[in-house]
Amino acid sequence: xxxxxxxxxxxxxxxxxxxxxxxxxxxxxxxxxxxxxxxxxxxxxxxxxxxxxxxxxxxxxxxxxxxxxxxxxxxxxxxxxxxxxxxxxxxxxxxxxxxxxxxxxxxxxxxxxxxxxxxxxxxxxxxxxxxxxxxxxxxxxxxxxxxxxxxxxxxxxxxxxxxxxxxxxxxxxxxxxxxxxxxxxxxxxxxxxxxxxxxxxxxxxxxxxxxxxxxxxxxxxxxxxxxxxxxx
Numbered sequence: 001x002x003x004x005x006x007x008x009x010x011x012x013x014x015x016x017x018x019x020x021x022x023x024x025x026x027x028x029x030x031x032x033x034x035x036x037x038x039x040x041x042x043x044x045x046x047x048x049x050x051x052x053x054x055x056x057x058x059x060x061x062x063x064x065x066x067x068x069x070x071x072x073x074x075x076x077x078x079x080x081x082x083x084x085x086x087x088x089x090x091x092x093x094x095x096x097x098x099x100x101x102x103x104x105x106x107x108x109x110x111x112x113x114x115x116x117x118x119x120x121x122x123x124x125x126x127x128x129x130x131x132x133x134x135x136x137x138x139x140x141x142x143x144x145x146x147x148x149x150x151x152x153x154x155x156x157x158x159x160x161x162x163x164x165x166x167x168x169x170x171x172x173x174x175x176x177x178x179x180x181x182x183x184x185x186x187x188x189x190x191x192x193x194x195x196x197x198x199x200x201x202x203x204x205x206x207x208x209x210x211x212x213x214x215x216x217x218x219x220x221x222x223x224x225x226x227x228x229x230x231x232x
Contacts, residue, residue, distance in 0.1 A: 043071045044210045048078060056084035059108050064117040069144070075129035075214040077175050077203070079224050084108070086231070087224035093232040102232075119225045121145035122153065123218075129155065130207050130214050134173060152178050158202060173216055176200030177226045199226050 040047050045067050048054040057079050061070055070076060092106035121144040129141065138156020157171040176198050183189050183198045201222040208215040 038207045038209045040208060040210055042210055043212045044074075044076055044215060045070045047208065047210050047215065053080045054078060056081045056088075056108060060084065060111070060116050060120060063109070063113060064120055066117065066120060069121075069124065071212045073127065073213055074144070075125045075127065075216065077123040077125075077216050077218055079123070079218050079222065080220055082220040083218060083222050083224045087227050089231055090223070090227050090229040094229055096232070118145060122148075122225070125155075128214055129216075130209075131157070131171070131173065136171070138174075140178070150180055154178050154182065154198075154200075172202040173206045174200050174202050175216070175218065175222075195228070199228075 042050065045058075045061070048061075048070070049058050061067060088106065088108060088111070091111060092104070095106055095110075096102050096104055124144040125141055126144070134155060134157050136157045136159050138154055140152045140154050143153060154176040156174055156176075158174040159169050159171050161169050177200075178198050179196045183192060186192055189197075201219045203216040204219050205217040208217070
């Protein structure tokens, strides 16, 4: 009997410890794809190079000679290996179909250099576009790539109440490629051709403050350069 009582007390203590830990974690961390300690004592390039999940992106930055640009006073929407490698797979598939040869070799170094150099700049924005500078309403921001005919980039905070039991709301930083006008301004969105629909993605981690700029990390569901080509 005493053994059973001790066992019950032990279970109660364990549950209390879990609840206390959860409460502390809720206070210490934002449930918004953010980071607990946003400041890192590195340049933006050094931070990316120190993380294995950005190895493909760093390789492209090196190929394009954009290290100094990345280390400028910019906000960089960084893409993970998932994003980059899916893009390479899509380009491999396109080239294999063109040559009618599935055995071709296609790697990061096979990507056209000028395309990489230019297109990486669509993820780079002058100044600090941290959470405090963004709004739920959002707006269009110019990037280092410059104007693209019929294409613009819209950045906002996507508000959700999905965590209503724990917190009033959560704001995700959302990065959207807009073709023409924003889909939300079209009365009947079903009339928008598939290839002309907005492509927006939440950032999985936001507000990493380096010694030179700010990093937001794109969702793994985002494919580099918003590519939509067929995968093998």
